[in-house]
Amino acid sequence: MIRGLAASIAALTLALASCAAQGQQVAAPVLSKDALATQIGEKPTSASPPTGQQWLYGSAEGSIASAQLYKAMAQYVRAKALNRAIKSQTVLADGSTPDAPRFESCGSKPLAAVFDADETLLWNVGAMRYMAEQGKDFDPVIWNAWEKSGAGKALAMPGAIDALKIMRDAGVTIIANTNRTAANAKGTEDTLRMAGLGEFKHKDTLYLMGDDATGSSKDGRRAAIAAKYCVIALAGDQLGDFVQAFNAKGLSVADRRKLATNPAIADMWGNGWFLFSNPVYGPSIRGGYDEIFTADTKWEPAK
Amino acid sequence: MIRGLAASIAALTLALASCAAQGQQVAAPVLSKDALATQIGEKPTSASPPTGQQWLYGSAEGSIASAQLYKAMAQYVRAKALNRAIKSQTVLADGSTPDAPRFESCGSKPLAAVFDADETLLWNVGAMRYMAEQGKDFDPVIWNAWEKSGAGKALAMPGAIDALKIMRDAGVTIIANTNRTAANAKGTEDTLRMAGLGEFKHKDTLYLMGDDATGSSKDGRRAAIAAKYCVIALAGDQLGDFVQAFNAKGLSVADRRKLATNPAIADMWGNGWFLFSNPVYGPSIRGGYDEIFTADTKWEPAK
Numbered sequence: 171m172i173r174g175l176a177a178s179i180a181a182l183t184l185a186l187a188s189c190a191a192q193g194q195q196v197a198a199p200v201l202s203k204d205a206l207a208t209q210i211g212e213k214p215t216s217a218s219p220p221t222g223q224q225w226l227y228g229s230a231e232g233s234i235a236s237a238q239l240y241k242a243m244a245q246y247v248r249a250k251a252l253n254r255a256i257k258s259q260t261v262l263a264d265g266s267t268p269d270a271p272r273f274e275s276c277g278s279k280p281l282a283a284v285f286d287a288d289e290t291l292l293w294n295v296g297a298m299r300y301m302a303e304q305g306k307d308f309d310p311v312i313w314n315a316w317e318k319s320g321a322g323k324a325l326a327m328p329g330a331i332d333a334l335k336i337m338r339d340a341g342v343t344i345i346a347n348t349n350r351t352a353a354n355a356k357g358t359e360d361t362l363r364m365a366g367l368g369e370f371k372h373k374d375t376l377y378l379m380g381d382d383a384t385g386s387s388k389d390g391r392r393a394a395i396a397a398k399y400c401v402i403a404l405a406g407d408q409l410g411d412f413v414q415a416f417n418a419k420g421l422s423v424a425d426r427r428k429l430a431t432n433p434a435i436a437d438m439w440g441n442g443w444f445l446f447s448n449p450v451y452g453p454s455i456r457g458g459y460d461e462i463f464t465a466d467t468k469w470e471p472a473k
Numbered sequence: 474m475i476r477g478l479a480a481s482i483a484a485l486t487l488a489l490a491s492c493a494a495q496g497q498q499v500a501a502p503v504l505s506k507d508a509l510a511t512q513i514g515e516k517p518t519s520a521s522p523p524t525g526q527q528w529l530y531g532s533a534e535g536s537i538a539s540a541q542l543y544k545a546m547a548q549y550v551r552a553k554a555l556n557r558a559i560k561s562q563t564v565l566a567d568g569s570t571p572d573a574p575r576f577e578s579c580g581s582k583p584l585a586a587v588f589d590a591d592e593t594l595l596w597n598v599g600a601m602r603y604m605a606e607q608g609k610d611f612d613p614v615i616w617n618a619w620e621k622s623g624a625g626k627a628l629a630m631p632g633a634i635d636a637l638k639i640m641r642d643a644g645v646t647i648i649a650n651t652n653r654t655a656a657n658a659k660g661t662e663d664t665l666r667m668a669g670l671g672e673f674k675h676k677d678t679l680y681l682m683g684d685d686a687t688g689s690s691k692d693g694r695r696a697a698i699a700a701k702y703c704v705i706a707l708a709g710d711q712l713g714d715f716v717q718a719f720n721a722k723g724l725s726v727a728d729r730r731k732l733a734t735n736p737a738i739a740d741m742w743g744n745g746w747f748l749f750s751n752p753v754y755g756p757s758i759r760g761g762y763d764e765i766f767t768a769d770t771k772w773e774p775a776k
Contacts, residue, residue, distance in 0.1 A: 225525070225752035225757050228765030228766070234733060237739070237743075241744070242743055295766050311774075316772070324770070328734075431631075439544070440544045447535075454532035457527050467602075467627070468599065469603055
């Protein structure tokens with residue numbers, strides 16, 4: 171409840187900030203809840219960062235989980251690139267759905283791998299620490315400043331630099347598709363480069379929110395990329411990095427999980443679609459006890 | 474600080490409970506902090522489970538992260554089993570260390586894969602919900618009751634059942650090495666079986682805390698398993714599931730991460746050692762701001 175309220179307020183604030191920053195009209199209803207619901211995490215304390223941040227940004231386990239998946243992904247992408255068989259897109263074909271998916275054949279398009287930026291390519295240690303120390307889950311005004319001026323204070327996710335080198339060496343173009351705003355394109359290009367992730371160029375290898383009129387949905391941008399490239403892999407920390415339908419309004423926690431793991435697409439995970447663990451923020455961080463746990467596993471100790 | 478204190482109190486309580494339950498002497502200094510520090514998570518609220526629990530037990534993302542790694546591990550183990558080349562142990566050779574590791578050749582021993590139980594094979598949804606709803610991070614007395622009576626209320630981790638079938642079909646023996654106590658062996662055997670994970674038998678394919686005199690360290694049990702089997706894969710959610718040296722007292726957050734990702738063993742991750750994401754509890758959940766974040770990435774917005 172409180173979280174929902176905070177999200178709504180934050181959404182409004184970002185919509186305003188975003189309008190001012192971009193000097194253009196923003197599709198507020200699209201921008202609002204969906205985009206912001208992905209940014210509400212756990213309340214930090216002054217003594218130490220939230221549990222999820224301790225795991226993701228500090229622990230050996232968090233670093234290993236990232237590097238381990240980057241290694242598997244690089245191996246997959248390299249093998250796929252070297253295989254002479256005709257390839258398919260990993261971007262869902264226009265009009266198809268996660269429970270009845272279609273993937274188009276690539277023809278002779280050049281190969282690409284498409285990544286989310288935040289907590290997939292980029293470890294946002296600078297901004298996450300600052301917001302947590304201020305006692306804030308997420309603050310859109312601070313985040314906007316981070317997009318502009320965070321270069322040099324964000325790191326590459328563990329394992330990303332080595333993996334990107336392997337993929338690029340195999341002839342695969344690396345593209346970022348992120349909900350950072352188009353107004354801050356230069357800041358994000360600089361941030362990616364200074365984290366050691368290489369050159370990204372807006373509207374060429376960097377797709378941002380505001381590039382089209384569909385707000386935080388990445389489907390349109392994915393389609394634009396797939397029109398030019400054979401996208402042999404998608405990577406992200408949230409389901410919206412793969413298909414926007416997973417973010418459909420009103421989808422319960424259980425139904426969202428069911429849709430994302432239904433037999434028609436379950437095999438994509440780890441096999442074209444690569445999901446990085448982010449227990450800090452995003453649409454995964456949602457749900458009361460009865461939504462997270464099922465009634466049939468309810469237990470209590472004997473009295 | 475408060476967390477440390479809670480851990481100490483909890484440790485004492487468990488040591489007592491454990492003594493009573495087992496009717497035998499327990500090596501209290503070994504059992505205490507190390508074992509219990511791994512169990513202190515984040516404070517839940519009455520409104521919803523902690524953030525980490527929402528991610529791990531409810532979200533599509535948490536389920537996919539587990540299933541994705543189980544798929545990669547099954548593929549690895551199957552390929553390894555079918556390969557006729559002489560194999561090496563993934564258990565560190567006696568006397569060697571993570572920064573100067575040695576792995577012994579297997580000779581003709583039968584193949585095995587060794588798993589941690591909690592949050593690796595088992596999704597402890599029943600106990601985690603109960604403790605969180607009681608406003609508790611972790612309660613050793615409740616946990617002891619869970620080990621005894623949780624069968625049917627714990628689930629298999631997403632992807633585990635399919636992966637174990639693939640590995641067993643390839644002729645690999647599945648063994649659990651867990652810090653559940655030997656006193657509750659039957660409860661844990663029942664819990665694993667009723668979760669659909671198959672038959673585990675104490676001292677044969679199930680190794681428990683109390684099987685030897687080294688408390689929560691799994692090194693001795695790993696050595697006992699490697700004496701009989703060629704352990705081609707280890708899986709767990711905490712570094713102690715691989716090598717006890719990672720749990721050395723006084724190791725800082727940064728040094729622990731450095732040791733676990735040092736060049737001599739970095740390649741093991743995803744390649745013999747498989748680490749599952751658990752942002753809810755364990756030794757990964759530790760550290761203040763200056764331990765989690767480095768000074769060179771400190772950032773603040775321009776005033």
